[in-house]
Amino acid sequence: MEIGQKVKVIRLRDRVSQDIVKKLGAQGIVTDYKMTDGSGVGVVVEFKDKTATWFFEDELALV
Numbered sequence: 001m002e003i004g005q006k007v008k009v010i011r012l013r014d015r016v017s018q019d020i021v022k023k024l025g026a027q028g029i030v031t032d033y034k035m036t037d038g039s040g041v042g043v044v045v046e047f048k049d050k051t052a053t054w055f056f057e058d059e060l061a062l063v
Contacts, residue, residue: 001030001057001060003032004029005029006027006029006063007029007043007061007062007063008025008026008027008060008061008062009023009024009025009026009027009045009055009059010059010060010061011059012024012059013059019051020053023047023053026047027047027048027063028045028046028048028052029045029046030044031044031045031046034054036054036056041057042054042055042056043055043057043060045060
């Protein structure tokens, strides 16, 4: 995935807060990359409400 691409949250890998659960099905824009655990890379997604959080790439689909 590249910065600027439009994505949709399709699944959540881990237990997360209710605020993140509400993003399931939401669309946003990839704004940055995030090193997750030294071996993986996630992406930061900003949503229409100006909130942002990171996801693993397999939790997202291109729109």
